Amino acid sequence: MVDQERTIRVQTLTRVEGEGGLYVRLRGRDVEEVRLDIYEPPRLFEALLRGRSIEDVADIVARICGICPVAYQMSAVHAIERALGVTVPPEIRTLRRLLYCGEWIESHALHVHLLHAPDFLGYDSGLSLAHDHREEVQRGLRLKKHGNALLEVLGGRAIHPINVAIGGFYRLPRREELAALVPDFEWGLEAAVAATRWVAGFGFPEFSRDYDLVSLVHPDEYPMNEGYIASTDGLHLDVSQYEQEFQEQQVPHSTALHTVRARTTRPYLVGPLARVGLNVNRFSRAARRLADELPIDWPCSNPYQSIIARGLELVHAFEEALNILRDYRPTNACRVKIQHRAAVGHAATEAPRGLLYHRYELDDTGFIVSAKIVPPTSQNQRQIEDDLRTLVPVVEPADDVRLAEQCERLVRSYDPCISCSTHFLKLKVDRA
Amino acid sequence: MSGLGSQLFVGIGSPFGEDRLGWQVAAEIEQRAVAKACIRCARAPADLLDWLAGVDRLVVCDACHDGGQAGTWRRFDWPNASINDVAFCGTHDLGLAATLALAEQLGLLPKQTTIWGMTTERDTPVIVYAGDHRRVPAVEFDLSPAVRCALVPFVAVIERDLNHA
Numbered sequence: 121m122v123d124q125e126r127t128i129r130v131q132t133l134t135r136v137e138g139e140g141g142l143y144v145r146l147r148g149r150d151v152e153e154v155r156l157d158i159y160e161p162p163r164l165f166e167a168l169l170r171g172r173s174i175e176d177v178a179d180i181v182a183r184i185c186g187i188c189p190v191a192y193q194m195s196a197v198h199a200i201e202r203a204l205g206v207t208v209p210p211e212i213r214t215l216r217r218l219l220y221c222g223e224w225i226e227s228h229a230l231h232v233h234l235l236h237a238p239d240f241l242g243y244d245s246g247l248s249l250a251h252d253h254r255e256e257v258q259r260g261l262r263l264k265k266h267g268n269a270l271l272e273v274l275g276g277r278a279i280h281p282i283n284v285a286i287g288g289f290y291r292l293p294r295r296e297e298l299a300a301l302v303p304d305f306e307w308g309l310e311a312a313v314a315a316t317r318w319v320a321g322f323g324f325p326e327f328s329r330d331y332d333l334v335s336l337v338h339p340d341e342y343p344m345n346e347g348y349i350a351s352t353d354g355l356h357l358d359v360s361q362y363e364q365e366f367q368e369q370q371v372p373h374s375t376a377l378h379t380v381r382a383r384t385t386r387p388y389l390v391g392p393l394a395r396v397g398l399n400v401n402r403f404s405r406a407a408r409r410l411a412d413e414l415p416i417d418w419p420c421s422n423p424y425q426s427i428i429a430r431g432l433e434l435v436h437a438f439e440e441a442l443n444i445l446r447d448y449r450p451t452n453a454c455r456v457k458i459q460h461r462a463a464v465g466h467a468a469t470e471a472p473r474g475l476l477y478h479r480y481e482l483d484d485t486g487f488i489v490s491a492k493i494v495p496p497t498s499q500n501q502r503q504i505e506d507d508l509r510t511l512v513p514v515v516e517p518a519d520d521v522r523l524a525e526q527c528e529r530l531v532r533s534y535d536p537c538i539s540c541s542t543h544f545l546k547l548k549v550d551r552a
Numbered sequence: 553m554s555g556l557g558s559q560l561f562v563g564i565g566s567p568f569g570e571d572r573l574g575w576q577v578a579a580e581i582e583q584r585a586v587a588k589a590c591i592r593c594a595r596a597p598a599d600l601l602d603w604l605a606g607v608d609r610l611v612v613c614d615a616c617h618d619g620g621q622a623g624t625w626r627r628f629d630w631p632n633a634s635i636n637d638v639a640f641c642g643t644h645d646l647g648l649a650a651t652l653a654l655a656e657q658l659g660l661l662p663k664q665t666t667i668w669g670m671t672t673e674r675d676t677p678v679i680v681y682a683g684d685h686r687r688v689p690a691v692e693f694d695l696s697p698a699v700r701c702a703l704v705p706f707v708a709v710i711e712r713d714l715n716h717a
Contacts, residue, residue, distance in 0.1 A: 247650075250657035258658060261601060278596070 123148030128512075128524050133531060135235040135245070137187055138538025142527055143373070144512055154508045156501055156531065158374040160538055169491040174200050174460075174482060178284045181478075181493070185537055186279050187230075190223040190271070191471030192493075193284040194345055195478040200286050203465025203482050204458050211451045212288040213345070214444055219274045219281070220344040220469070221441040225267030225308070226278070227472035228392075228430040228437070231535045232319060233260025236427050239529045240322035256318060259311050263434065266304045270441065273297050288455025298445045305445060309438040313410055316431030320414045327514065327530075328421045329507060332386065333394035334499075336470050342402040342436055343395065345469050350398055351388065352419060360466040362477050368494065376538070379499040387502035390474030391534065392429035393420055404443075407436035423507060423533040430535075460486040471496050473537050497536045504534055558608035559589040560662075561714060564597055564640075564648065565615065570672035570695055573615040577668075580707045587714040597640075597651035604655060609664040611714060614640045614648055616669035623671065623702035625709070630665035631656075638669055668710055672699050 130142040139160040145153040165184055169177060177196045182189035194216060201208065208216075233256060234246035243249040250257040268278035273293050275281025283289050334355070336347035349357050349365070357365060367382040381388055396403075397419025400411055411418065411432050416425060462484040468477045474496030481489040508527055515526045563578030565571050575593045582591045589611065594600060597614075604610065618626065618638040628635050630652055640648040648667070655661040673696035695703065 247653055247657050250654055254658050257654075261598070265598075265602075 123150070125152075126520065128520055128527065130524050130528050133528055133536075133538075135238070135532055136536050136538060137185075138536070140536070140538045142508070142524070142531065144508065144523075144527060146512065149513055151509050151512045154505045154512070155373045156504050156508075158376045158501070158538055160375060162375045166491045166493055169480075169488045172488050174286055174480075174486050174488060177480070177488065177491075178286070179280075179282060182280045182282075182284075184493070184495070187227050187537060188223055188471045188473065188476075189280045190219050190275065190284075191469055191476050192478075193281065194220060194469045195467050195471075195476045195493075196480070197284060197286055198345060198467035198469065199465040199478040199480050200482065201458075201465070202467060203463040203480060204286075204461060205463075206287055206456060206458055208288055208456060209451065209453075211449075212455070215274065215289065215292070215448075217341075217344050218441055218444045219271065219284070221437040221444075222267045222270030222274065224344075224433055224437040224472050225441070226264045226271065227267075227535075228434045229260050229263035229267060229315075231472075232315060232427055232430050232434065233257055233263075235535070236430075236532060237319065237322075239532060240319070240324075240424075240427070256315075259315060263308055263311055263315065266301070266308045267437075269304065270301060273301065285455050287458050288453070290454065292450050292454045293448075295448055295450055298448045302442065302445050305438055305442040309406060309435065309442055312431065312434040312438045313406065316410055316414075316428065316435055319427045319431050320416070322427070324422060324424045326422075327424065327511060329423065329510065331394070331419075331421055331503070332381065332388040333397045333419055334388045334390050335394040335398050335475055336468060337398055338402065340402075342399055342404070342440075343470050347468075349468060349475070352397065359468045359477070362466065362468060362494075363479070363492075366477075366494070366499070368498070374501065376498050376501060377494075378502045379494060380502055387506050388499070389503050390496045390499050391426065392433055392472075392474075393423065393426045394474065395470060396420070396429040396432055403432065404436045404439040406439045407432050410435055423530065426533050426535070460484055473497060473535050474499065495537070497534075497538060500534050500536065504531055504536070558606060558662075559611070559714060560592065560603060560607045560609070561587065561589040561611045561613070561710075562592050562594050562600055562603070563613050564594045566595055570615050570674050570699055573670055573672060573695065573699065574613045576695065576703065577613045577707055577710065580703070581711060581714075584707075584711070587711045589714045596646070597648040598646045600651055601655055601658075601660060604660045604662060607662045609666070610662045611666045611668065611710070612648065612652075613668040613670075613710060615672040616640045618669070618671055620671040622673035622696060622698035625668060625670040625702070625706050627713075628667040628669070630661070630667065632667075635667060640669060666713065668706075668713075670699065670702065670706055672696065 126146045128144040133140050140158040143155040178193040181192035181196045184192050238249045271278045276283040333352040336343035337350040338347035368377040368379050400418040464481045466479045477494040479492040563574035565574035578593050581587050616638045635649050
């Protein structure tokens with residue numbers, strides 16, 4: 121008997137940021153092809169940046185994403201500051217971590233409660249979940265709102281903040297502005313713990329992968345803005361060596377580049393599961409206590425349990441933010457002066473969805489010569505396809521619709537940000 | 553904030569370009585002080601979710617794009633499937649229709665909810681480069697002439713709606 125060919129298509133993935141689809145072709149039980157089709161038009165940000173003032177970069181790259189603009193701003197200013205040899209004072213560094221906490225909170229609260237939780241509770245959307253789980257959804261919305269409020273106070277506005285500058289900020293918040301947020305963040309810390317306990321009680325599919333987890337690590341803190349790049353296979357390198365170890369590849373079915381380990385061409389995983397796996401010992405006190413209490417060993421290799429990793433990072437972000445909000449004393453200078461020079465700078469920071477790498481070449485008058493941006497979703501694409509290739513024969517339901525749902529559910533575990541990933545287009549011009 | 557009672561009017565927008573329409577309408581209604589409603593401005597539709605306790609009727613105004621002529625307006629009573637045919641201007645946060653649907657599921661949405669949308673000419677602010685892309689561009693903050701002309705009658709219609717609910 122000849123094995124029958126089956127094709128599973130998801131034209132548009134739901135509950136993910138951006139536009140993409142799925143294609144799986146099977147012959148009998150064998151998976152012949154898996155594609156994460158990303159058809160959102162390329163957005164050309166790297167080319168847009170060429171010839172622009174370094175002062176414009178933070179505001180331009182923020183537009184790559186409406187959910188994680190701070191990550192783009194942070195990677196950009198750190199890379200440019202490294203190129204210029206600028207070191208920001210500890211107070212500015214702390215405020216940048218605070219800004220990053222705001223972004224993790226709004227992003228993780230949304231994904232945990234409205235985008236990912238429905239998958240575990242048998243709902244097809246956050247809306248239908250809200251009807252039966254009002255308290256949890258309202259908690260998620262309130263947690264997200266407090267993250268947004270922090271971005272507004274520190275970044276000037278919640279979506280695409282405008283206060284990040286090379287060398288610091290354009291304006292520092294007043295002490296009372298941050299102090300006013302303390303009661304909400306005290307509630308938020310408790311609510312984040314409750315949310316994490318809630319999701320840890322979900323039923324998780326038995327599905328485990330041998331991931332090469334990659335994230336920043338820092339000797340003294342849970343990584344956000346700084347650190348070395350590390351992996352579970354022993355990598356430990358300065359961010360400036362990123363392009364020696366990780367390689368972008370173009371594939372026909374995606375407007376976003378895939379990224380693989382350069383030496384092995386194997387996929388790897390970035391994001392909360394990788395961060396927690398490599399940095400669980402650097403969590404804040406409450407997050408660490410909760411991580412110890414939950415019945416899950418780190419590093420964790422079940423992608424569905426990334427929802428627990430997001431919950432723990434939510435707890436960490438609230439606790440760290442709370443400590444900064446309570447201790448904050450404004451300094452006199454909101455930013456350090458810079459001097460232009462021709463140089464190249466690299467930086468990687470930890471976006472909610474994982475490692476975000478930037479490299480900029482500057483001229484000696486303060487303008488961008490070239491830019492390279494590698495978003496986390498680009499880096500995870502190959503791993504997502506690899507996971508799907510493993511999942512499909514395991515779940516193997518006869519019902520194509522059900523199989524498509526299972527595939528979509530796995531993709532959502534990554535919280536992919538497709539709009540972020542499609543900022544690039546390789547254009548070749550043949551001239552006769 | 554002006555007005556009292558359980559009728560809430562919310563203008564949604566931002567300071568930029570024609571997205572400011574909702575705020576402009578709210579400001580005009582507040583200034584004229586004849587509408588029997590509490591007036592608020594929101595930057596994102598999700599802001600509404602915190603303001604609905606005790607509200608009997610919600611009236612929302614936002615700039616939109618529906619393929620129509622700039623300066624024309626539409627009124628929807630919730631629920632209304634055709635609201636999904638209209639692109640309300642907004643941020644990357646929850647959109648207006650999604651926010652209202654979520655409010656409904658959460659049991660927060662007032663029994664009467666009305667949405668006013670005016671078609672604008674531009675969906676993003678105009679950025680003016682003065683011939684040199686290395687200089688900081690100017691951002692256009694004004695409404696287009698077509699929308700500006702329609703603003704006074706639009707406000708009057710909404711006021712009548714608020715006062716005769």
